[in-house]
Amino acid sequence: xxxxxxxxxxxxxxGPAVLQSGVYRSPGLTRLGKELDRRRPESILxxxxxxxxxxxxxxxxxxxxxxxxxxxxxxHDTGRRSTAFRFGAADELELPPLGDRFDVVLxxxxxxxxxxxxxxxxxxxxxxxxxxxxxxxxxxxxLTGVPLVPIQFKIETxxxxxYSVQDDERMEPGxxxxxxxxxxxxxxxxxxxxxxxxxxxxxxxxxxxxxxxxVEAAKPGNTAASQGAIIASKARGAKTGGPGKSAxxxxxxxxxxxxxxxxxxxxxATSSKAPASKAKSRAKTxxxxxxxxxxxxPPAGKGAAADSGSETTDPIAV
Numbered sequence: 612x613x614x615x616x617x618x619x620x621x622x623x624x625x626g627p628a629v630l631q632s633g634v635y636r637s638p639g640l641t642r643l644g645k646e647l648d649r650r651r652p653e654s655i656l657x658x659x660x661x662x663x664x665x666x667x668x669x670x671x672x673x674x675x676x677x678x679x680x681x682x683x684x685x686x687h688d689t690g691r692r693s694t695a696f697r698f699g700a701a702d703e704l705e706l707p708p709l710g711d712r713f714d715v716v717l718x719x720x721x722x723x724x725x726x727x728x729x730x731x732x733x734x735x736x737x738x739x740x741x742x743x744x745x746x747x748x749x750x751x752x753x754l755t756g757v758p759l760v761p762i763q764f765k766i767e768t769x770x771x772x773x774y775s776v777q778d779d780e781r782m783e784p785g786x787x788x789x790x791x792x793x794x795x796x797x798x799x800x801x802x803x804x805x806x807x808x809x810x811x812x813x814x815x816x817x818x819x820x821x822x823x824x825x826v827e828a829a830k831p832g833n834t835a836a837s838q839g840a841i842i843a844s845k846a847r848g849a850k851t852g853g854p855g856k857s858a859x860x861x862x863x864x865x866x867x868x869x870x871x872x873x874x875x876x877x878x879x880a881t882s883s884k885a886p887a888s889k890a891k892s893r894a895k896t897x898x899x900x901x902x903x904x905x906x907x908x909p910p911a912g913k914g915a916a917a918d919s920g921s922e923t924t925d926p927i928a929v
Contacts, residue, residue, distance in 0.1 A: 630755060630762070630776055630809055637772045638805040639813030643715070643748050644769050646815075647672050652714035656707065656740060659719045660763050664773075668766040672715075677707055681721055682761045695759045695782040698725050701733035712742045718749035719764050720811070722795070723757050723787065730795045738798050741818035747799060748815055753788045755810025756781030 654675040657665060661678045669676050684705045685698055698704060698721075716737065725733055741747070759782055763775040792814060793801050799816035806812050 629781070630757065630774065630811070632774055632776045634767055634771050634773050635807065635809060636770055637813060638770075639748055639750075639803065639815050640766065640772060641770045642803050642805075642815055643746060646746060647715065650744075654711075654713045654742075655715040655717070656713040657717045658721060659717060659761075662763070662765050664765040664767065668769075677711070677713065679705070679707060681705075682724070686760070693780075696724055696761070698729065698733070701725065701729045701736055704733070704736075706736070707740065709739075711740060712745075713740055714742050714745050716741060716745065716747045718747055720750040720752075720757065720762050722749055722751055722792070724761055731797065734795055734797060734799070738818060738820055739822070741820070743818065743821045745818040746802075746815060747796070747818065748813070749792075750811050750813055751787040751792045752811050753786060753791075756783055758782075 652673050654677065655669050655673055657669065657676065657678045658681045659665070659678075660680050660683060666676065666678070681698075681704060682696070686696060718737075722730060737747075758776050759778045759780050763777070765773040765775065767773050789804055789812065792812075796814075796816050798818065798820045800819045801814065802817050803815040804812060805814075
């Protein structure tokens with residue numbers, strides 16, 4: 612499958628390209644920012660490394676920010692690699708405490724670094740941390756090779772990301788097509804897909820579950836990742852006397868997790884904002900996906916070191 616960008620009447624093939632460190636326009640990040648302006652999140656989960664830039668940017672939307680560095684929490688070899696990094700079993704990865712829920716999850720490019728059979732297990736486990744209508748932002752590639760270890764993304768502006776590529780070697784993209792990514796993201800609704808000129812794709816999903824089926828996860832034959840949902844449900848009841856909130860209202864895990872107002876695991880990222888006061892009850896707003904499909908794509912702007920490419924104006928095909 613080939614992707615094309617139409618500009619000024621010309622048809623230009625997109626990718627593949629060699630990913631390098633630099634600043635790139637991010638239409639997916641721009642779209643996410645617009646959604647968060649409409650519906651302010653109470654909590655955000657960032658699965659990438661801690662950075663001052665990301666904390667400062669995300670703190671505009673909430674003071675309840677949880678940073679869970681999934682890669683550095685699972686990888687103890689920080690030197691140069693000759694083979695691609697792979698996460699282990701999805702149900703053994705360190706994530707926030709059971710019962711914590713988030714309105715936004717930044718998954719970045721981590722989907723590349725799971726074995727195919729573990730991707731669905733990880734997404735199923737991640738769903739138990741999502742509030743209804745939560746947004747998930749991730750990047751995938753079917754056109755270009757990706758680094759042997761995850762890219763470190765730093766939010767430069769509302770419209771651009773800095774890619775910090777740590778290795779010159781590349782691995783095959785692994786056939787992560789739009790259709791495959793959508794299939795992996797079970798129980799998540801695809802809202803936008805952007806094909807970037809550097810060969811990556813940005814995806815914005817919305818969680819369409821409501822956790823009312825947690826009891827189903829306990830039935831025999833279901834995966835361990837799905838059974839984590841019922842454990843999380845019981846943990847919430849033990850903490851709060853009812854579903855939906857943790858006792859503190861904040862996400863905090865000893866070791867690899869940091870929250871706004873506290874020092875991160877690396878000690879680099881801090882925030883000048885005060886800790887969040889007691890969280891208000893969440894308003895369950897309805898997201899009108901059809902109205903989003905009717906919106907016209909904003910014209911491509913200038914000012915980034917590398918142009919991003921084109922947006923798909925239709926939802927991701929089933």
